[in-house]
Amino acid sequence: MCGIVGAIAQRDVVPVLIEGLKRLEYRGYDSSGIAVVEEESMRRVRRTGRVSEMEAAALADGLSAQLGIGHTRWATHGGVTETNAHPHMSEGVALVHNGIIENHEEQRERLQALGYQFESQTDTEVIAHLIHHHMAGGNDLLAALQRAVKELHGAYALAVVSQNDPTRMVVARMGCPLLIGLGDGENFVASDVSAIIQATRRVIFLEEGDTAELTRASARVFDANDAEVEREVHVSDVSLASLELGPYRHFMQKEIHEQPRALADTIEGVADLGCFDLQLFGDNAAEVLGDVESVQILACGTSYYAGMVAKYWLEDIAGIACNVDIASEYRYRKVVANPKQLIVTISQSGETLDTMEALKYAKSLGQDKTLSICNVPESAIPRASKLVFYTRAGAEIGVASTKAFTTQLVALFILTCTLAKLRGRLDEGREAELVEALRHLPGSVQHALNLEPQIATWSERFAPKHHALFLGRGVHYPIALEGALKLKEISYIHAEAYPAGELKHGPLALVDSDMPVVVIAPNDSLLEKVKSNIQEVRARGGEMFVFADADSHFSESEGVHVIRTPRHVGVLSPIVHSIPVQLLAYHAALARGTDVDKPRNLAKSVTVE
Known part of the structure; x- marks a missing residue:
């Protein structure tokens, strides 16, 4: 701001x-x-x-x-x-x-x-x-x-x-x-x-x-x-280098391509230890996390969508109940406090006013188990929290968040696995598998970045459109939400996201040949359901743009365009699938000639209500 x-x-x-x-x-x-x-x-x-x-x-x-x-x-x-x-x-x-x-x-x-x-x-x-x-x-x-x-x-x-x-x-x-x-x-x-x-x-x-x-x-x-x-x-x-464009056209493009390095830096602590350990969250982590009964995540905008992904992880892997609230809503509603609930605040800047005020409200209710996930050391929200996990994204200049989002997802995944281990739900073999998956994540993200030329070609078809629809299921639904947000933030194309199963409950009425539909289709347990949803759209004349894993057996046909991301990477798939939707928004904005790094009416650090 x-x-x-x-x-x-x-x-x-x-x-x-x-x-x-x-x-x-x-x-x-x-x-x-x-x-x-x-x-x-x-x-x-x-x-x-x-x-x-x-x-x-x-x-x-x-x-x-x-x-x-x-x-x-x-x-x-x-x-x-x-x-x-x-x-x-x-x-x-x-x-x-x-x-x-x-x-x-x-x-x-x-x-x-x-x-x-x-x-x-x-x-x-x-x-x-x-x-x-x-x-x-x-x-x-x-x-x-x-x-x-x-x-x-x-x-x-x-x-x-x-x-x-x-x-x-x-x-x-x-x-x-x-x-x-x-x-x-x-x-x-x-x-x-x-x-x-x-x-x-x-x-x-x-x-x-x-x-x-x-x-x-x-x-x-x-x-x-x-x-x-x-x-x-x-x-x-x-570093001054992080504040300069270098060979890139825009900071957003630079920051999209910095994600393998940012993710590797954020994962470094886990990779060095070879395990998920309480020391990653601070000296008094055992006291704060040891008897947590549930998790409440508070965030705004893109950080809120990161929290939505974490809800799936926390309930599936750690077996712990999780609520995710938009901070500006949480702070104005009556909350049933639980002193054994962990309050997790997520903010790139550490100064987001609504998130800070929501944290103060939670603490006023006697909820003092607090953890901040943040990208800026010594900012206000970390200082007000008992525990801090710093993402290591480096300076993020573009208003539309990219590397801050994916590093937040990594931080939340590390929290999930740490809580799962504390609760006896993560044996040594599974822990080793998940640590190894994190080590391979930067490479998978680099493979996704290599799709940029294909995605840039797609963007030419988006440039003249006025509306777009994003679909995802399960843990990838928040990635559809994030994709829609990115597209409307910087290209000014109106975009909405829905769980794919909700199509028939209303959004299907919007589908026609002028409404491009972007589908997040990883090779997971919901793939066949997503394929059925795609057929619903095709039957109404909608044009499909599908991001599918290399091993998901999707084939192109009339009105169905497919770009294959790397092979399915399991529970970390939402992070990899974040990359193509970021690139699609960036190149659609380029094609429309908008100000990519400084979209109208928006600010990077929101310090007013």
């Missing part, structure tokens, strides 16, 4: 701000801007559209300064206009903001009564005026920020500068990610380490309620009670 970058240095920070904003483009945005302090004056440039348009305006204006802040905005309060773009200002105070202020209307009325004029429709402008109000009352910039945030309800990450104090920047965090980057005679702030990785790898992750003051020489952090505290300094392992 929105992105923040700020810098204070002895050099011109405008190039740092612009480069940082470009590296934050993947999060999704519709406008951008920067504000800089030059001696005791302030200049600001804002534009709707791409960062490159704002960059051109900043260069034309000759912006140059040693202190500045920048922002990419994803519209929430107020439309996509330059007036609503950040930074927002109030009589020499400028700030950028991620999040949503829930009591902004109340604060707006109060500030208007004090004589403040509002030029935007945003909740953010309230904060700028509120900080100025406290500075006018005799507080310095840090104290004014600390007083202001105590009057705000909601979520925020803030970076603030004042033209009256060009020697410092102040920041605050509540509910939205924010980190400080430590340099040599310069310091930085960002919502994502990728924004400042070109300048420093030494970072401090701010905690809930923290405020901080940055000068060129120091970074002082204060807790929610305004007491100065020490926060651990981390050295980021994000």
Whole structure:
């Protein structure tokens, strides 16, 4: 979602701000801007559209300064206009903001009564005026920020500068990610380490309620009670190579092809041990997992579909009951709590607001057996969980998740097998078989990637379509859901997914020659059922596109197109079958000419409700 970058240095920070904003483009945005302090004056440039348009305006204006802040905005309060773009200002105070202020209307009325004029429709402008109000009352910039945030309800990450104090920047965090980057005679702030990785790898992750003051020489952090505290300094392992396209046309294509490596890295712990062991989940895993009676998975979007696959695995392999809830629904319904239920949260970023709030709700009910599956170390959700399993997908830039999804599936499979072993449902022979299956998984995924030319040919037939249907059965039904989501996310073709057995209960009415039907057809126990469902579609004139295993004995015929994935890989088949639906969505979007990495209206890291 929105992105923040700020810098204070002895050099011109405008190039740092612009480069940082470009590296934050993947999060999704519709406008951008920067504000800089030059001696005791302030200049600001804002534009709707791409960062490159704002960059051109900043260069034309000759912006140059040693202190500045920048922002990419994803519209929430107020439309996509330059007036609503950040930074927002109030009589020499400028700030950028991620999040949503829930009591902004109340604060707006109060500030208007004090004589403040509002030029935007945003909740953010309230904060700028509120900080100025406290500075006018005799507080310095840090104290004014600390007083202001105590009057705000909601979520925020803030970076603030004042033209009256060009020697410092102040920041605050509540509910939205924010980190400080430590340099040599310069310091930085960002919502994502990728924004400042070109300048420093030494970072401090701010905690809930923290405020901080940055000068060129120091970074002082204060807790929610305004007491100065020490926060651990981390050295980021994000590589610049992971943030560059290299030989690929888009980040999505790059990340699809990075999956064999990402899966191998995520599997590494199991492969090295040669077994499923509690130590993979943390030092206190035996205490948390030892007496689990059921599992509750909480997630959003693609991560939710990963949880749906895990439900099949957990109930089949581990013999343990599992519920999967969309986090934004779970947090608003009455839940029957069970202190022996394991709460599993899944989030690529570790900052997904709905998932974080659902976790807080579960903990408020006394459910303290918590496990986070996440791709970003030290993010909020892992810090709030007793156990963590980090996927090792590396930086994922494309908005449509690919390698994060398949590594989440691997993590959930490892959890399944670990619980099965604890419950006496996994003997040594079967454990060895499943470990070996994981070792071979990256190779099977590479074989699936080799189908790209055939899938690209199919995509030409999808490009002119307006609707598509995806079908799957059993553990592959969530893969059909994921395929439909990917297609509509980046190609804007309306797509829906159903369990194939549900066709005759309604969706069959949609089928005609203009509705392509994609079928996930692995060589498993439901294959013959899927073949019968295909005949139902063909009888109505539907055109079929079937992803079948090499050993499933599918043959092409009129109106039935078949691409054969590798031989059936057993319980890990959903991971392999994820690859062709990702490639189909990618190439359909290419054929339609859409913006693959930055689909309209969507954001990568969703930190608002």
